Amino acid sequence: MNPAAAAIRVELLKARRSRLPWVTAAAFTVAGAFGGLIMFILQNLRRARSLGLLGTKASLTGGTADWPAYFALLAQTAAAGGALLFGLVVVWLFGREFSQDTVKDLLALPTARTTIVGAKFAVATAWSLLLSCYLFVLGLLIGTVIGLPGWSAEVAFHGLAVLLITTALTVLLVTPFALAASAGRGYLAGVAAMIAAVFSAQVVALLGYGQYFPWSVPALYTQLAGPDRDPPGALGFTLVALVGVAGIAATAAWWRHADHDR
Amino acid sequence: MTGIQAIDATGLTKRYGEVAAVDQLTLTVAPGEIYALLGLNGAGKTTTIRMLLGMVRPTSGRVSLLGTRVGPGAHAMWSRVGYLVETPTAYPDLTVTENLRVAARLRGLSGGEPVSDVITRLNLGTYAHHRARTLSLGNAQRLGLAKALIHRPDLLVLDEPANGLDPAGVAEIRALLGELARDGVAVLLSSHILTEVARLATRIGVLDQGKLVWEGDTTDLVAQARPRLSVLARDRDAAAAALRAAGHPVSLNGDDGLELEDKRAIGRPDEIATLLVTAGCLPSRLAVEQDDLETCFLRLVSTS
Numbered sequence A: 001m002n003p004a005a006a007a008i009r010v011e012l013l014k015a016r017r018s019r020l021p022w023v024t025a026a027a028f029t030v031a032g033a034f035g036g037l038i039m040f041i042l043q044n045l046r047r048a049r050s051l052g053l054l055g056t057k058a059s060l061t062g063g064t065a066d067w068p069a070y071f072a073l074l075a076q077t078a079a080a081g082g083a084l085l086f087g088l089v090v091v092w093l094f095g096r097e098f099s100q101d102t103v104k105d106l107l108a109l110p111t112a113r114t115t116i117v118g119a120k121f122a123v124a125t126a127w128s129l130l131l132s133c134y135l136f137v138l139g140l141l142i143g144t145v146i147g148l149p150g151w152s153a154e155v156a157f158h159g160l161a162v163l164l165i166t167t168a169l170t171v172l173l174v175t176p177f178a179l180a181a182s183a184g185r186g187y188l189a190g191v192a193a194m195i196a197a198v199f200s201a202q203v204v205a206l207l208g209y210g211q212y213f214p215w216s217v218p219a220l221y222t223q224l225a226g227p228d229r230d231p232p233g234a235l236g237f238t239l240v241a242l243v244g245v246a247g248i249a250a251t252a253a254w255w256r257h258a259d260h261d262r
Numbered sequence B: 001m002t003g004i005q006a007i008d009a010t011g012l013t014k015r016y017g018e019v020a021a022v023d024q025l026t027l028t029v030a031p032g033e034i035y036a037l038l039g040l041n042g043a044g045k046t047t048t049i050r051m052l053l054g055m056v057r058p059t060s061g062r063v064s065l066l067g068t069r070v071g072p073g074a075h076a077m078w079s080r081v082g083y084l085v086e087t088p089t090a091y092p093d094l095t096v097t098e099n100l101r102v103a104a105r106l107r108g109l110s111g112g113e114p115v116s117d118v119i120t121r122l123n124l125g126t127y128a129h130h131r132a133r134t135l136s137l138g139n140a141q142r143l144g145l146a147k148a149l150i151h152r153p154d155l156l157v158l159d160e161p162a163n164g165l166d167p168a169g170v171a172e173i174r175a176l177l178g179e180l181a182r183d184g185v186a187v188l189l190s191s192h193i194l195t196e197v198a199r200l201a202t203r204i205g206v207l208d209q210g211k212l213v214w215e216g217d218t219t220d221l222v223a224q225a226r227p228r229l230s231v232l233a234r235d236r237d238a239a240a241a242a243l244r245a246a247g248h249p250v251s252l253n254g255d256d257g258l259e260l261e262d263k264r265a266i267g268r269p270d271e272i273a274t275l276l277v278t279a280g281c282l283p284s285r286l287a288v289e290q291d292d293l294e295t296c297f298l299r300l301v302s303t304s
Helices: A003-016 A020-043 A045-050 A067-099 A113-146 A153-183 A187-207 A214-221 A233-257 B045-052 B076-080 B096-106 B113-121 B137-149 B167-182 B194-200 B218-223 B236-245 B263-267 B269-278 B293-303
Strands: B007-016 B019-029 B034-039 B060-065 B081-084 B155-159 B186-191 B203-208 B211-216 B227-233 B250-252 B258-260 B283-290
Touching: A003 A020, A003 A113, A003 B096, A020 A067, A020 A113, A067 A113, A067 A153, A067 A187, A067 A214, A113 A153, A113 A233, A153 A187, A153 A214, A153 A233, A187 A214, A214 A233, B007 B045, B019 B045, B019 B186, B019 B203, B019 B211, B034 B045, B034 B167, B034 B194, B045 B060, B045 B155, B045 B186, B076 B081, B081 B137, B096 B113, B096 B137, B113 B137, B137 B155, B137 B167, B167 B186, B167 B194, B186 B194, B194 B218, B194 B293, B203 B218, B203 B293, B211 B218, B211 B293, B218 B293, B227 B236, B227 B263, B227 B269, B236 B250, B236 B258, B236 B269, B263 B269, B269 B283
Parallel strands: B034 B186, B034 B203, B081 B155, B155 B186
Antiparallel strands: B007 B019, B007 B060, B203 B211, B227 B258, B227 B283, B250 B258
16 A cells, blocks of 8 residues: 555554544534524514524524525534634644644655655545535535425535535635644644634734735635625635645654754 | 664754753664663653654754664554653543554554454453543553554664553563564663663663663673672771771761772671771671662763
8 A cells, every 4th residue: 555545554454543623523413503503593584583593683684595605604613613623623633633643653664754744634635525525415404494485406516515615715714723733742632723813813814915815815705704705806816726736845844953952 | 684773863863942952862772682772861762763764854964764764754654663762642532442443544454353363462452442531541552552563564663661550561562662672673662760771771872861871781781780888887997987097088978887999808808897996896787789770870870
């Protein structure tokens, strides 16, 4: 078996044996179900009030309850929740090796360190895409159950495409968290970097400079920051790609050249 | 592999700011040799091992393992090197077998045979399907050794290999390492269990403050042991005065006794006994003693 395939199998085995796949799937289940609940409430405000899902004096305006709106909500879930969940996956894949001190068993092997880093990113990408596909399937089920109007294959295909593009953007943006988890030798630095990026993305997007700040780009793309905000444009997408490539390259370089003295 | 050293390190130095963790270390280990690195905590043993394994980059100096220079990008020789650094670690959610499967795959081995072989060799059969998090320290150490041995390496680098093992386990590992060395495997180990090192190592290096302060075989280390005549007398001060008056250098020890290290006294303890009796200081004990291995080691370290 070639070293890259072997390293990917190893990472898959470690991921399969952990609880994190279930935790991330559960988080996306809750997010998908919450989106369905919002659609249900928007669809029938009076019924929602009678079921106690909405306060009697509360009102929801400006939203529509149909398939395009639900798919847009799912993409926004991937943009906002993805930065945290996909980030968590990356931080866990890299940070655990340092927290559990297993990294030293990965440093003097015929399988190059950069191959191991590549395998971790490959598993993180596949994991994130699977989660998004799961969210889409869950959305289809929930939308069907609550009887959303406006279905067509074209709408569904567009919804899936936006969701997958959002996932790809988010996955590129979480790669620097791997470097933080590695250089910080554990989960803490990775989680701190993730929180800082998510927080900054909100602030910068609100200030109107989101297209210049890569971590705001998925929110702008999915109109999470509001329909009045400009779409990210070529510059925004280029910056996201640069962050992704830089995150992977810097993590690989760190694993290869840093002093592993702890 | 004739003529090629398993380990060939020259002028190896690692500095952290002004502090030299390892200073100009030069050592070679030949195939079939068991080389033990001895040193107190912080002497530089683990930093040395990490530099040998390419985990830490030397500030200066070079290392070659099995004829290949260690450095970024050189990883072909790792298929012939097994190692265990500091405390053994394993993926806690994976079973013993799965942990070994991970090690086998990353070393390019396929099939279940290497895994089952090493499980048998390290007596891990009972725990093969136990999760690593449930293992005792001794069994975790066995798992660490199994990962180091799974690919039948030509060079083994082991940091405290007997750590956590019970006496039977220690004897078992000693026998295993001896057997490997007879098969031509070079072993470099660090240890603080001097008796184990004495039984196992063909060569010993003593590290102190990053420097190799002494190197030799066990016999050489024991030869460092200084003989002395130990004397217990009721009136220690009077006995010491009498001996000094007779020209013997005397030192007082912590057990209310006296020690004489001059050859004349050690060669003729009967004369010392007569001298003390004549001076009216009857000795209650008089014996020629020798430093044990530990004392020899501590003296080497303290005088370096």
